[in-house]
Amino acid sequence: MRRMLLEGLFRRPVTEGTPTVNDAEVDALAERLGVSAMARLGRSLSIREVDAGSCNGCELEIHALNNSYYDVERFGLRFVASPRHADVLMVTGPVTANMREGLERTYAATPAPKWVVAVGDCATGCGVFGKSYAVIGAVSDVIPVDLVIPGCPPEPIDMLKGLIDLIEASARS
Amino acid sequence: MSTLRTALLNTALTIEEQKPWPRITVDVDTWRQATLAVAAGNATLSGLWAEPGAVHMALLDDQDGALTVLTLAAPDGRFPSVGLTHPPAQRLERSIVDLYGLTADGMPDDRRWLDHDRWGVRSPLGSMSQIPANGSPYAFLKAEGPPLHQIAVGPVHAGIIEPGHFRFSANGEIIVRLEERLGYVHKGIEGLLTDTTLEAAAKVVARVSGDSTVAYSLAFARAAEAALGVGVPQRAIWLRALMAELERLANHLGDIGGICNDAAFALMLAHCGILREDVLRTAKTAFGHRLMMDRIIPGGVTDDLHDVLPIKTLTAHIRQRFPRLVELYDNTASLQNRTVSTGHLATGLARRFGAGGPIGRASGRPFDARKTPGYPPYGDLDFKMAVRDAGDVDARIWVRIDEVYESLELIEQIIDRLPPGPISYPLAPALRERRVPQAGGLANEPHDTATEGLALIEGFRGDVLVWLRMDESGRVLRGAVRDPSAFQWPLLEAAIEGNIVADFPICNKSFNCSYSGHDL
Numbered sequence: 001m002r003r004m005l006l007e008g009l010f011r012r013p014v015t016e017g018t019p020t021v022n023d024a025e026v027d028a029l030a031e032r033l034g035v036s037a038m039a040r041l042g043r044s045l046s047i048r049e050v051d052a053g054s055c056n057g058c059e060l061e062i063h064a065l066n067n068s069y070y071d072v073e074r075f076g077l078r079f080v081a082s083p084r085h086a087d088v089l090m091v092t093g094p095v096t097a098n099m100r101e102g103l104e105r106t107y108a109a110t111p112a113p114k115w116v117v118a119v120g121d122c123a124t125g126c127g128v129f130g131k132s133y134a135v136i137g138a139v140s141d142v143i144p145v146d147l148v149i150p151g152c153p154p155e156p157i158d159m160l161k162g163l164i165d166l167i168e169a170s171a172r173s
Numbered sequence: 174m175s176t177l178r179t180a181l182l183n184t185a186l187t188i189e190e191q192k193p194w195p196r197i198t199v200d201v202d203t204w205r206q207a208t209l210a211v212a213a214g215n216a217t218l219s220g221l222w223a224e225p226g227a228v229h230m231a232l233l234d235d236q237d238g239a240l241t242v243l244t245l246a247a248p249d250g251r252f253p254s255v256g257l258t259h260p261p262a263q264r265l266e267r268s269i270v271d272l273y274g275l276t277a278d279g280m281p282d283d284r285r286w287l288d289h290d291r292w293g294v295r296s297p298l299g300s301m302s303q304i305p306a307n308g309s310p311y312a313f314l315k316a317e318g319p320p321l322h323q324i325a326v327g328p329v330h331a332g333i334i335e336p337g338h339f340r341f342s343a344n345g346e347i348i349v350r351l352e353e354r355l356g357y358v359h360k361g362i363e364g365l366l367t368d369t370t371l372e373a374a375a376k377v378v379a380r381v382s383g384d385s386t387v388a389y390s391l392a393f394a395r396a397a398e399a400a401l402g403v404g405v406p407q408r409a410i411w412l413r414a415l416m417a418e419l420e421r422l423a424n425h426l427g428d429i430g431g432i433c434n435d436a437a438f439a440l441m442l443a444h445c446g447i448l449r450e451d452v453l454r455t456a457k458t459a460f461g462h463r464l465m466m467d468r469i470i471p472g473g474v475t476d477d478l479h480d481v482l483p484i485k486t487l488t489a490h491i492r493q494r495f496p497r498l499v500e501l502y503d504n505t506a507s508l509q510n511r512t513v514s515t516g517h518l519a520t521g522l523a524r525r526f527g528a529g530g531p532i533g534r535a536s537g538r539p540f541d542a543r544k545t546p547g548y549p550p551y552g553d554l555d556f557k558m559a560v561r562d563a564g565d566v567d568a569r570i571w572v573r574i575d576e577v578y579e580s581l582e583l584i585e586q587i588i589d590r591l592p593p594g595p596i597s598y599p600l601a602p603a604l605r606e607r608r609v610p611q612a613g614g615l616a617n618e619p620h621d622t623a624t625e626g627l628a629l630i631e632g633f634r635g636d637v638l639v640w641l642r643m644d645e646s647g648r649v650l651r652g653a654v655r656d657p658s659a660f661q662w663p664l665l666e667a668a669i670e671g672n673i674v675a676d677f678p679i680c681n682k683s684f685n686c687s688y689s690g691h692d693l
Contacts, residue, residue, distance in 0.1 A: 001501055004440070014447060049333045053358045055689045057383025057464060062333050063427075064453070067446035081331035097291040098357045098692075099336055101308060102328045128376045132361035133297040153383065155463060 015071050019161045021168050029147065029169040043167055044076035048086035048110065052103045052139065053129075054093030057153040058120040062090060064156040077163050083109040088166065090117045090159075091143075094126040095136045107143045115146040117162065124148045175234065177215050178241050181207065189244070191625035192399040196229070196242040204245045205253050207232065212258035216241075217527035218660075219629070220638045221255060221265040222363070222653035223273045225299055228252045229653075231627070231638060233527065235538075238545030240627060242640075247275055254280040261526045261660055268693075272363065274299035284312060287356040287692065298364055316342035316350040324674065328357045335688035339677075346673040351666045359692040366641075366652030371397060371471060371600070374649040378639065379467050381654055382690035387413075387420040388632030389654070390469035392639035395548065397471040400626030400643045403603040407592040409473035410549050415484075415587045416456075416465045416474075417630075418580045422491075423452040424633040425531075425573040425580070428685050432570055433502065435679040436511035444498050448491055455487040473597025481588045488581050488588075499574055512567040516680030518668040519564060526664055529635025529657040531572040532684055536564035542631035554586050564668075566683040604647045623650060634658065634687060656690030 049062055065072045066079065080086050083106045095103055107116070118139040121127040129135050139145050149162040182188070185197035199207070207230060211218045219240060220231035230243045245252050254277040256263035266277045267286035274296030288295070293306040313323075321342050328336035338354040365377045378393040379386045391413055398405060430445025453463040460468050460476045468475050478484075502508065518528070523536035533540055539560045543551040559575030561568040622645040630637045635657025642651045665684045669677060 001440070001505065004444070004497065004501065050329055051335045051358065053360055054335070055380040055383040055386075056335055056687065057380065057386065057466070059333050059335065060384055060427075060464070064446075064450060067450050068443060069447070069450050079333060083329075093358065094360065096358055096360055097293070097306065098287075098289045098359055099328065100291065102336060102357065106329050128373070128380060129360045129365065132364055133292050133294055134359050134361035134364075152466065153464070 014068050015074075016069055016157070016160075018075075019157060019164060021161075021164060025165060027169075029165050044078070045087045045163070045167060046078050046080045046085050047088045047090055047163075048080055048083045048106070050083075050089055050091045050103055050106050052091050052093045052099045052123070052142075053096035053135065054120065054122060058092035058123070061153045061156050062092070062119065062159065065159060070156050070160055072160065072163065075160075075164055075167065077167070083107075084111065086110050087113070088115050088117060088163075089143075090119050091139045091145075092119045092123050094122040094129045095139060095142045097134050097136055100136050100142060103139075103142055115166065116143055117147045117149060117166070118145045119149050119159065120154055121150055121152045124150050127152060175237075177210050177232075178234065178239070181232075181241060181243065189625065191242060191627060192402070194240040194242065194627055196244055196625060196627075198244045198246065201245065201253060204230075204243060207243055208253065208255045208258050208262075211255070211262075214525065217524075218255070218259060218261055219527060219636075220640070220653070220655040221262050221269065222640070222655070223269040223275060224651055225273060226250075228269065228275065229640070230255060231640075231655075233629075235524075235527075235540055236545070238540075238542065238547065238629070240546070240629060242627065250274065251276045251278055253278050257281055261663065264663065265655075265659060272296065272298045285309075287359045289356060297361065298367070311354055313340045313352050313354070314350065318344075320344050321349060337688050341674060341677070343674055346675070348669050348672055348674055348677070351669045351677075353662055353666060355662065355688060356692050358689045360689075362693040363653060366649060366654075368651075369649050371643070371647050371649055374641075374652060375470060376467065378652070378654060381693065382634075382656060382658075382687040383464065383466075384424055384687070385420070385632040385634060385637065385656075385690065386464050386466045387416045387469060388630050388637050389639070390467065391417060392628040392630040392637045392654075393641070394469050394471045395628035395630065396626040396639045396641045397643065397647075397649075398626070399628065400624045400641055401471070401600070401603065401647060402624075403472060403600060404598060405473055406595045406598060408477075408594045409596045411587055411591050412474045412478060412596065413469050414550050414554075415478070415584060415591075416460065416468060417632075418583045418587070419452055419456050419459075420465065421633040422577060422580045422584070423449050423456070425577050426452065428682070429498075429502075429570060429573050429577070431685075432512070432566065432679060432682045433508060435682045436508055438505070438508045441498060441502065441508075444494070448494060451487060451490060455483050458483045470597065472600045473595070475597070477596045478591070481591070484584065484588055488584055491577075491581060495577060502570065502574075509567060511676070511679060512570060512683075513565060515566045515676050516668045516672060516683060517563075517565050518664055520562065522664060522667055523564070526660045528661055528664055530631075530633065530661075531559075531569050531576065531635075532661050532664065533635065534558065534560045535568035535572045537562040540636070542629045542636040546629060548628075548630070550587070553590075554583055556583050566679055569683040600647060604645070632657065634685065634690075635661065654693065656687050656693075658686035658688075658691040661686045662691055
């Protein structure tokens, strides 16, 4: 183990560079969010992930955000275990009828100010699961959504860009 | 089992056209005998699904991997319960009751399973009657006595994982009973596979469980190709196996890291996470998608592999890094203290439930769909089945470790021997040909054109079953899928008994059952 830890110190890191931020997009997002409240949070966001009916594909890629390549914590982004600790809910999946209450209660348990990011094609428009008795609709049909990250599933780098935009938007208020 | 198969074939009322294994319609008595046969261990229950007015039961011969599907017509909406004598069938049966409104006579557990009273309809795939969508409380099984207390967890969990509810009854730290309540991510997949196009159905099946998207697409394609009687180019067959092994590799690496992380050994997750990411990036380079979603289609594959170098580099890289992680696991006593003897699953239970994948193989059930029934190109490839007997978390890690090496071996063999040629055959001409009447038939002779296919594919989690009924134009009339998790979830309840509450995450991760694949 010692050898691996030492190597970890001296090897070049695998971590990706910071994705470039599109100023116009960030400004638009800042305006949309009404970011004055966000300034209080500083350049840091606590994220709670909620699977509202996903196939688990989006979860795999959200997991990847924590690996050494993307390492979201260096941007002040942190996944937390409870909505009580969260500023942001990342929600995946078409919202199933059976998960609707779970999603609503998680949203209610998140203290304001709070933002919702709908992750993936299912969360933004039900994906291939639209015409089903068991599906309520997209995330925005159940709780207010502030940012969407499309893709099936979105790649980690796209999610990282979206989340950094969110932080940048807050810093410009 | 082969004698059972013969006996069943002899009592068949009719034998339907289903490929590559027969589907036979039986009477109530034969159905009952089959339920007793699976209960006695003469065959493994591999699937139980329904359609309005009929139920189907897939029996698997563990020795040769052959499947036999029994169908019982249920014109009055009733069929004899399979779960009565064979507990692994119970949740599948409860799902059938919820979705189709059929009655399983003698069913030992009549609580609703997928239906949480949230859909606004009862029996959505059957008679479909309106009800209020108010939700209803669930009567958990009781564990009573003065020192016992309950711990409710979920459906929203603390990690980045799928939703489901776990109800623990604990005596201090010791878990006396775990009961799962699932169904939260039920999306109505069987409904979406009813009367739809081949393309739409393929997309839905690719999203039954995102981590197994290659396995599901492969099973769907093989079932469709069997039903339609169409071939696949050699190169596509080998590319499919390449994708399947890349998927297995990525998932096993993620699981090995994840299990160790649940013992607070984050170093392993960090290193395995890098290797997993390397696999996904190589998949993106090779096939244009990190999870290789929608890359396998009926008739072939969508993307050709133009350059084998990234894949060769990947396997060489993993061969260099992975053995040191294995050594790290093997030499860290504090980690093994958490994994050895934890979450023990007995061989008898694994066999009885037909537990597939690393869960079954870590508990001494030597079954791998790549070996039996087997499908190309695995017959031409050299690989070993990883089997252990200990049945604990440690054994489940070791089976995955062994399978990482086997997958590397397979990927290298495939790359070396990848045949040239086209990567898909268009389906349209083959379908047109089907519509031409058979020799001797009259052009205007009415004939039943429905055709059925079945496929059993080894995903990283275990054997995935896909059944399709199609018409002559290639339209999907009806489809059913069965995830390996269907038989693995109940076993987690058994494996966790007597362990401490704090060991639940590590046990759960070592099983890594799919919620979405179970809930459908």
